[in-house]
Amino acid sequence: MSEIKLYDTRAFTGQFMPSEELGGFFRGDMGKFFIMRVEDMYQFVTRAVPASRSTITSCLYITDGEASMKIGSEPYTIHADEMLFVPAGQVFSFREDDVNKGYICGFHADFLIGKFFKNNLLNEFDFLRVWGNPLIQPGPQSAAFIRPLFARLMIDYSQNGLQNLDLLQSYLLTLLCEVNRVYRPASGPGPVAGVTITNRFRELLFSQIRTKQRVTDYASLLNITPNHLNKTVKAITGKSPTQWIDEAILLEAKVLLSQTNLSVSEIAVEVGLDDPSYFTRLFKKYENQTPSAFRRMIEKS
Template sequence: MGEEFQIRTYKEFNDYYAAANTPLRSKHHEFNVLRFCDLGEALVPSMGPFSITYFQVAIGSDLKAAVGVFDIREEIEEYTMVIYLPGQILSWEKTGNWDGYVANFKESFLNLESMPQQMNSFSFLHSVQPLVVPLSKKEYKLLSQFFEVMLLEQEELEEENILVIRNLLQVMIVYINRIVTKVKSDGRFVALQYQRIATKFKGLVLDHFLQDRSVAFYATLLEISPAYLSDAVKKVFQTTPKNIINEITYLHAKTLLSSTDLGIKELAWKLSFDDYSHFVKFFKKMSGLTPAAFRKTLKKEG
């Protein structure tokens, strides 16, 4: 059995910046805005797999890169928005010029409770799948104005500047939600209480799927019945809580199979399967392939 593989989780912006080998450092622990052109020439060419505990929104008029969320990898070039969310397994590779902006911010800074009817309904904040969204030139210009004002306010971190940045982020998220909803074509109204429960459930699964994969466990955390949880998830995501738990577990399994050389028995143990055969059956049910066969297809493609 080889060395234990651990996906690095970045909780602080400056730890992430240090790993990326950029001289930039954040002066505030809950938010930071930057221009790609300020990252420096020594920036590492790629990072990942890794995870973050905060939100990262990047927009670029020129953004040649390969970005990954779990095992899904997308090639992007220009007028694109990339949203990385807490709990996702991420990667990126710089394949050309980058011109644009990045905002890093923690959920605590957003102060979502100050506008619950709006913010809690934005399901993109709790997405599992990649959020790589094409932008029109008009949309890019609009969003870039938010970034420029936040950069200006960031120069001085007095209480008033921080308030302005928080308010700008909240408004920018409203615009981002409109763009994501339009692209993803799933903007129909869902009862607010169902939306709150379903999105919180998905976040809890990302945090605890290695600990417990039963629907009852998450219903207990949410202080509701399993039946009510199932109803909320079905109305919001058109699937079942168990399917979401399985999807997240499966995405992590695929990522580990593709990004590490862990033995399959060790991988099953890391994913909290009590028996190797149970993991093999689970993976085959989800993908149609055994873990070993899936890994072989990756080698052939490579």
């Protein structure tokens, strides 16, 4: 397996990079904030990144070329002046052969807490929630404001680290507000009550999946009937709650397969399935390969 392993908050990938490889490139507290050019990142990330997660929120902004990434269970491809957000804790993966330029920025939830800003500020932006649309496609006018903000963050951070904290916080908040102006929900128009229920379901799924794997569990948490939850989620997302649950289990399993040495049986228990045989059948149903074959594929990449 590659020497570059993934853990914690050392880069947007959540990957731990040995200090000797980092050299003096990164500055400041990587657990709070960082920004770097995408083309510079590739000297550290030299292979496809399998299912991973980070404790920081990240944003990938492309200025030239294209980039592909899977966020949760959905694939995305972006081009010049487009961006993707990966909320903290969300599962993601990407390939290593994209040709592009741009910026990658990462920040912890409490980075924007300071003398100017309040707690939980990130909750004000739907694109930073696990149920939000991570794909942002600004028009030419908005892109003309957004691109210089990335450049300004890059200049100040590369020269001063986190010394000018108030300035970095202000530029980042301005960037998020500009993005919020052009944000479009993934689900499109729908009944407000239905969208609210679906978003709450997905947020609960994100935090409860290792202990709750039945539609009835989530219906109970939402104080609605399983039938109502089924109809609502299917109408808003096109996928049933059962499919959402299965995909969430698979995402958890992929992270454990790529980031730990736990056995397949141990991983089955970790994701809330006591029967390893059922876990293997579920994995193969969606991935067309067994968990063990998936792990071998990662190790060979």
